[in-house]
Amino acid sequence: MSLIVTGSIGIDTVITPTGRADDILGGSCTYFAAAASFFTPVRVVGAVGEDFPDEHVKLMDKFGVDLSGLERRAGSKTFRWTGEYHENMNDRDTLDVQQNVLAEPLPKVPDNFRDSKFVFLANTHPAGQMELLEQFPDAELVVADTMDLWINTALEELKALMKRIDGLVLNDSEAKLLTGESNMVVASGKIVEMGPRFVVIKKGEHGCLLNHTDGIGVLHAYPAANVVDPTGAGDSFAGGMMGYLASDDVKDHLDLAAIKRALAYGTIVASFNIESFSLKRLTEISRHDIDQRLEEYADCVRFD
């Protein structure tokens, strides 16, 4: 079913211990949409500047996502991020960031997107997320991402949003900041008490923890030996998760078991994503490759 995602579409320069890629396609919305496209039709709402290269549009097009909500603004510049990863491939330094079009008013949601049933509110100011949310009256599943900046500067708006969404996705340090709890099981429980039916705490290379009103799920990360560029891992994880939940494979998208399986799909899509810069690796694989690796991963975690 129709899955809509809003968020950043950017031009990245990424430096890793083993390589470097300049002016590649990046952004949370981009990685999310590509990852979700293996499971369900995806609609994108985002804005870029007039400097956005045609080749990047063509790359997004390869995933068959509906780009009718992509605004290319005359006189504006695209969001740009330059980052360098440490030797451990987990920690990174942001060397340069230019908000550009992201600092301008939000892009419009096309009328034909208003019937979207699955909504992912990528990380932005929670008041903006709320504004977006209200444009999807038929939404059946709404999941939001957030970050430390909003926990620190817009906590009341975030709390109001949490009462309106089904799921929240954030990383472990953000979960600690939001709840004051170091123990992620306790922290996740407190977050569920704040409103959402479930919360997914992302722990990077250490996997993720799900706290759902019906129970808890934990997933170790896929044991990836080949990490070229971790950029977009969290976004492609969320994209795989939401794409699967919006797919015809799932009957009850709020069911604990379905969400756990969705997290496993997210884990697998993210594991492919980090095998190359930008979306390159995702252009080379099919749903069949994802299912095959999911089976292999299931074998790794099985102990019966």
Added chain:
Amino acid sequence: MSLIVTGSIGIDTVITPTGRADDILGGSCTYFAAAASFFTPVRVVGAVGEDFPDEHVKLMDKFGVDLSGLERRAGSKTFRWTGEYHENMNDRDTLDVQQNVLAEPLPKVPDNFRDSKFVFLANTHPAGQMELLEQFPDAELVVADTMDLWINTALEELKALMKRIDGLVLNDSEAKLLTGESNMVVASGKIVEMGPRFVVIKKGEHGCLLNHTDGIGVLHAYPAANVVDPTGAGDSFAGGMMGYLASDDVKDHLDLAAIKRALAYGTIVASFNIESFSLKRLTEISRHDIDQRLEEYADCVRFD
């Protein structure tokens, strides 16, 4: 079948963000033996000083472990450790350590222990581990623990030992130090190339990774909400693992699936252990409690 463990038996003082316990029973051998005792008969070889309290011997006795290899040395003092945990319950500072009897010659292996089939060489100098190993001619499964100190100061002896053992257990920072690799999948592969049939990389609250000549296993930690004292988590994990492998439940103790299940048992015993200071929580539970929590844990990690 007969499982033997050698290592430290000590008197700990532990300070955590929520409490403090003075002069409690500790030591790697102690935690290991108690954890393993739920699965199989356990033999202990270790030395303490004349200051070792009777109540600590009684506590070890509760687990039905064979203490005929426990030397209480006149004129010696017991190993003592004082540590304080940070607010995250993972990092800790050693405030005081007194080697005492651990700096003296190794305790003797009683003759009636020489037919031991399952041998766990707890963390000590690899030359000492090798010396011990040679006293068990009938050993069917030998697993060793090690640490950064020996990687830095006794690498050749450690490498020689690795060619003689079936399994190695170490933590992630030690695996990186040993191989120069930050990626634990790659690091674990390099360790297996150095000799052992399998390696278990412990990642604390993040679970563990198994690399075995037949495949890879990954386990997220048990989602523990109630952490009172993490001391002994790694030792009780190893004890649960080895105890299960030595038990009658296992037909082929080098089989990948059996070792994965053993790691799950280790995870569960460790999750009980951290719910109190010293061995207190382990005195309160039975094999039935362990199996029950294992099922609950299996539900958490299942995604099919």
